[in-house]
Amino acid sequence: MSTIEDLVDRLRGYLKPEEIQQVRRAYYFAEQAHDGQRRRSGEHYVTHPLAVATILANMHMDHQSLMAAMLHDVIEDTPVTKDALAKQFGDTVADLVDGVSKLTQIHFEDKALAQAENFQKMALAMAKDIRVILVKLADRLHNMRTLGALRPDKKRRIARETLDIYSPIAARLGINTIRTELEELGFAGMHPMRYERLKRAVQSVRGNRKQVIREIQNALQTCIDDEELSGKVFGREKHLLSLYRKMRARRKSFSEVMDVYGFRIVTDKVDTCYRILGAIHNLYKPVPGRFKDYIAIPKANGYQSLHTSLIGMNGIPIEVQIRTREMESMANNGIAAHWLYKSEQEESAKGMTGASHARARQWVKGLLEMQQRAGNSLEFIEHVKMDLFPDEVYVFTPKGDIMELPSGATAVDFAYAVHTDVGNSCVAARINRRLSPLSAHLESGQSVEVITAPSARPNLAWLSFVATAKARSAIRHYLKNQQRAEPVSLGKRLLNKALDAFDKQYDDIPKAQIEALLKEFQYETEQDLLDAIGLGNRMAFGVARALIGQEGNSAEQEPTPSQGNNKLAISGTEGMVTSYARCCHPIPGDPVVGHISSGRGIVIHMDTCRNIADIRDDSNRCVPMDWSEGVTGDFTVVLRVEAEHQKGFIASLAALITEADANIEKITTEERDARLTMVNIEMGVSNRVHLAKVMRRIRTLTNVSRISRARR
Structure with a gap:
């Protein structure tokens, strides 16, 4: 002891x-x-x-x-x-x-x-x-x-x-x-039993391997000495866990995994590493595609070495690592190699050790960013586990800089590695100058360029293919904030509309009155109150009346909700708190009304929709709405087309709709009788003018007898 x-x-x-x-x-x-x-x-x-x-x-x-x-x-x-x-x-x-x-x-x-x-x-x-x-x-x-x-x-x-x-x-x-x-x-x-069995198996074959290892080691050492190069050859012991993982991952038997012999050559200079590589490639045949240069492109943790696979005498597979003494120390001790905990300037002057510290600090900085974005500690540790990938791919930025990413990384991971804002606004990527899907897996040596758009935002589907913890945590963080920001924004608009009836605006209300109301309604912050209004969990007019009531207005002086006759504008970019009713499929140009639905925000209906006829005049549950002039996006509409049976009719119909720049989402057919077919087309249009253009095109087909918008 x-x-x-x-x-x-x-x-x-x-x-x-x-x-x-x-x-x-x-x-x-x-x-x-x-x-x-x-x-x-x-x-x-x-x-x-x-x-x-x-x-x-x-x-x-x-x-x-x-x-x-x-x-x-x-x-x-x-x-x-x-x-x-x-x-x-x-x-x-x-x-x-x-x-x-x-x-x-x-x-x-x-x-x-x-x-x-x-x-x-x-x-x-x-x-x-x-x-x-x-x-x-x-x-x-x-x-x-x-x-x-x-x-x-x-x-x-x-x-x-x-x-x-x-x-x-x-x-x-x-x-x-x-x-x-x-x-x-x-x-x-x-796995104590598996460990013991594997340990005994390794010990049992070690004696048989000693002679082969000695012969290969002597051959490599003689080759280096004959070339008058400085280098020492060592045999490499295989670790039990790496053996076990190889057996499982590659579905190989113990004897197949143990057939590979590993050696390490340690020398004095980087130049000598490459000379030794050339010498041993002359001695034994290298295996194509199995050479890796981690000296020119170090691993993310600072590891440097040349790796090559050879076919030795009698077809024996050999794996060789070639590195300098400094690289050997670095491989064993990493950032702890010759520890001198100094300032960044002094560290950078220390070359490899300083670079290792810089990488370590960069990684820890990334951990800190993930911690700030994570919803809780369990989510954070899940991100950390993702980040600890053992294998990397090395890709190039458009300027020629090298970037390390984990195996399986995509263009979205690359975008977030460049900068969080680049990731949040990426819409496409060019891999080796060709347009590629954002979900395409990157390979070492590729050049990657990210295309961004100011209006773009992260997609929930990205979470199914990103490989880096930074990308995953940034996407989740953005979506969480978006889910919070949208109802808060809508809540403020609804409250301002309700306050219009009292000739007030939310920003005009004294902070003391808002604080008193929060206490009365048991909300911690203003955002919590506005969030509840935006999600339809609290009525905007009731909150407005409570705020104004604290100024001393008498009940007789209170206006009714209908006195606020200005309409909320729909821009098409409100996000998750504004949805469009599936029963009547409103599109820009239709007269509309908003139904405040608990937990969902506002559901927009056509004002003639039968499903809201009973509550149409209830100002606490319905809000007058209108389309803003700059409304954008695709809006779903359903057309019912009655036509005579004709071969190729569906193909002709689809072609006409596509030519009119409408996006077909779904087509279903039902037979009315032996002569007529009813076709239901669910498609995306930009407004009523666009819909009218599509309908005119469809009417040009001779066998179409009737066309109308479908409503439930």
Whole structure:
């Protein structure tokens, strides 16, 4: 078991004496705070924070991270407060500890909700200081190493959370050493029997493979030496979880997966990487289409390497990774490689490490945007899981910049990656200069151009094909706001119309009167009140009368609702709170009236519609309406065409309607008798003039005897 002195010996290699002393002081503080507490395994509790700090020390983390590791459970499990920690060790360490601590003060009925809320809290802390997640990953790694003392159900829950969230985060930040161990331990906790069987199978074939691995390794090393290149060849061990996933995904047997031999070549310079690639391609035949250059185009987490697949002696498949020593360190430790937590300017001067920090900060910034848009913590964690895709595609912007997107990304994902406003207003895309559907999956190497329109807005259908969390959260956020904004806007229009009867406008009403009314009607904000009016859950005239009544008007002086005779204008762009009745299908030019329907807003009917005859004069339920001059859009109408049977009649009818620029939505036919057929055509027109033009065209067909608009 490691002690504080063992840790101090490690720290002497890279920390200053005064920094080591602060880490030692944090350890003794944690030991005192956790005095009397024990882990499930029976060990003193302080062994856990010491182990977490040791994991971070192996990554050469700074002294503040190590102090936070020592103290990370103090706020959560002891009476010590964040303020007390700040006084003892400074605000930075206290903020790190608080970021890692769970929300212990709030009781959650649902365990999933508790986990989501805790992760959301940690993500917000990460936005201030990325070291929060590094401490948390080390904490999770030691917890996974000591899972044995827990109940099987708790083991599985923690293992699932590790595989779903924490190992992908470690991968996203490029910390391969932690990622692989978290995955192995998570696999063992989630599927203990499968893990053991696979482990035994690997051990049983390892002896048979040793000779083959040695021969290939010697052949590769000799090839490099003969070319007088600097490079060391290492055999690569296959991880059990990656073997298991390959077997499941590719439906291959264990022997088929284990037939591939992996090697890593580590050299001194980037130039030498490409020279070694050429040398080994001369030695063994490369597999077409299996070469990937992650040096020229690094992965999103900063990973760089050349990957190639070869066919070795006797047809043995070989996978080779070629990288520099710096890239090797980066692949293993990611943003923790040679940690120096400095300002952005200093980091950018550090080349690869600085670029890694910049990527990490960009990712955390994206998390913060998603958190702000998400409706709740469960939705947020769903977005985060989507964002932790292991595979990327690399596409080019019209200016030639490279953009990384997850596998399966579409033009909509690309648009939102450029900017949220571009995503919100995109209408089409050109992929390799050809117009393509927004739902088309992107492939590496393609150039993508997004076409936008100022009037465009996100479509609910996009949620069925977008692959990035940013796109999904932005679309949901926009649609939620739209659902809220539209009834509020309509509610204000309805209230202003009702107030016209009193020669008032909503903006003229003193704030004090509005506040009093909100209290009386039990609404928290003005938006809540206007929303209720817009959705038809509260009558506009009743609200207007209550507002004016507070000014002291007597009942005798009150006008009736009908005194407000101005009509609400319909522009066709009101959105979800204004709909058109399916019984009479009103179109621009028809005399119309609006029926205020509870929960749906306004349903527009023709004023002669039989379905509203009984309530036509009820001013609390119907609103006079008119079409605005600039009304736009397609409006559904149903035509009934009576015609004599004739071969090809439906085709001729459809052609005429299409020529008249009307959009056919549905055609049904019914036979009246042996001679006549009744055709019902549901189509979209822009107004009554357009409809008249369509009807004139249809009348030119010789076998049409009668045509009329259908109403129910």
